[in-house]
Amino acid sequence: MLRCLPTFRARAARAMSTTPSLVQIEKKDNYAIVRLSRAPVNSLNMELLQAIDEAVQSLEQDKNIKGMILSSTNPKIFSAGLDITEMYQPKTKRLREFWRAFQNTYLRLYTTPLATVAAIEGHSPAGGCLLAMCCDSRVMSLGGPLIGLNETKLGIVAPFWMRDVMVNTIGHRETEKMLGLGLQVNALRGKEIGLIDEAVPVEQVHSVAEKLLLEWLSIPSSARKLTKAMMRDETAQKLRSRLDEDRSNFVDFCETDKVQSALAGYLAALKKKAEAKAAK
Numbered sequence: 001m002l003r004c005l006p007t008f009r010a011r012a013a014r015a016m017s018t019t020p021s022l023v024q025i026e027k028k029d030n031y032a033i034v035r036l037s038r039a040p041v042n043s044l045n046m047e048l049l050q051a052i053d054e055a056v057q058s059l060e061q062d063k064n065i066k067g068m069i070l071s072s073t074n075p076k077i078f079s080a081g082l083d084i085t086e087m088y089q090p091k092t093k094r095l096r097e098f099w100r101a102f103q104n105t106y107l108r109l110y111t112t113p114l115a116t117v118a119a120i121e122g123h124s125p126a127g128g129c130l131l132a133m134c135c136d137s138r139v140m141s142l143g144g145p146l147i148g149l150n151e152t153k154l155g156i157v158a159p160f161w162m163r164d165v166m167v168n169t170i171g172h173r174e175t176e177k178m179l180g181l182g183l184q185v186n187a188l189r190g191k192e193i194g195l196i197d198e199a200v201p202v203e204q205v206h207s208v209a210e211k212l213l214l215e216w217l218s219i220p221s222s223a224r225k226l227t228k229a230m231m232r233d234e235t236a237q238k239l240r241s242r243l244d245e246d247r248s249n250f251v252d253f254c255e256t257d258k259v260q261s262a263l264a265g266y267l268a269a270l271k272k273k274a275e276a277k278a279a280k
């Protein structure tokens with residue numbers, strides 16, 4: 001135990017040094033608000049993924065903290081999903097580390113004993129949708145924002161564990177449609193299919209998220225934690241037992257000409273859209 005301490009201290013120190021810029025943590029009485037804070041759109045590069053993982057880990061170690069609300073400093077964007085520039089024309093070593101960071105962050109957030117609620121004020125495609133689905137409940141703002149796993153629309157395929165989390169959240173048939181068609185839905189439709197628990201005006205997202213979190217925290221904690229583990233461990237274990245295989249599959253897939261040209265096209269379309277917006 002004592003021999004682990006320096007490692008933990010080093011990690012905690014690293015978390016403190018990276019956390020303020022990429023992830024902001026605001027502690028309340030017995031829970032924390034964790035705000036993703038990577039401008040402009042919280043796209044998940046390796047450093048942001050690691051910062052999320054470290055933030056959740058540090059909260060797990062804090063005896064006063066029992067839950068967290070996952071949110072964004074940008075009210076228009078929860079997270080734009082994986083940073084496509086990590087996957088486009090990648091260096092293999094970095095690509096492998098990036099995917100490991102994504103796997104770790106998913107496993108951390110999906111299985112954390114903390115009670116977790118996603119407060120989704122803005123868009124939440126792909127990897128952003130995964131982060132939200134990893135939480136115990138989701139509150140999303142009515143109106144424009146969209147959420148969903150849109151990977152197929154980019155010409156790429158989500159890994160089996162993203163599918164599994166969606167199946168666990170909305171069932172097989174809805175996942176088949178959402179994933180196969182690369183659909184994103186608004187909060188109202190999200191609520192109809194069970195992807196979203198509460199659809200509310202944007203100004204109420206945080207208060208409703210807090211209400212849902214307090215409901216989770218009102219349950220005797222060991223019963224809540226054991227039940228969460230009982231519901232989620234099997235899904236998490238499926239990836240844990242295939243971490244290296246999954247990472248190799250991703251790297252091989254990502255480095256194919258087909259995927260590279262799909263990502264090039266998508267990045268160009270995003271850039272064109274951003275330029276058109278700036279010119280207005």
Ligand SMILES: CCCCC/C=C/C(=O)SCCNC(=O)CCNC(=O)[C@H](O)C(C)(C)COP(=O)(O)OP(=O)(O)OC[C@H]1O[C@@H](n2cnc3c(N)ncnc32)[C@H](O)[C@@H]1OP(=O)(O)O
Pocket residue numbers: 040041043044076077079080081082083084085087123125126127128150151154156157158159250253254259270271273274275277
């Ligand atoms: C190979 C197997 C992988 C399987 C798993 C993959 C999971 C993923 O998460 S893939 C990523 C999927 N994400 C998306 O499809 C979202 C793409 N982005 C958008 O739809 C929009 O940007 C938005 C709705 C999130 C925000 O729209 P808006 O506020 O209008 O902002 P802009 O579109 O102008 O974007 C600003 C700026 O950010 C760049 N950008 C946006 N998303 C990403 C991203 N995911 N990765 C990297 N960069 C992104 C965009 O290109 C703009 O850049 P600049 O032109 O340099 O300002």
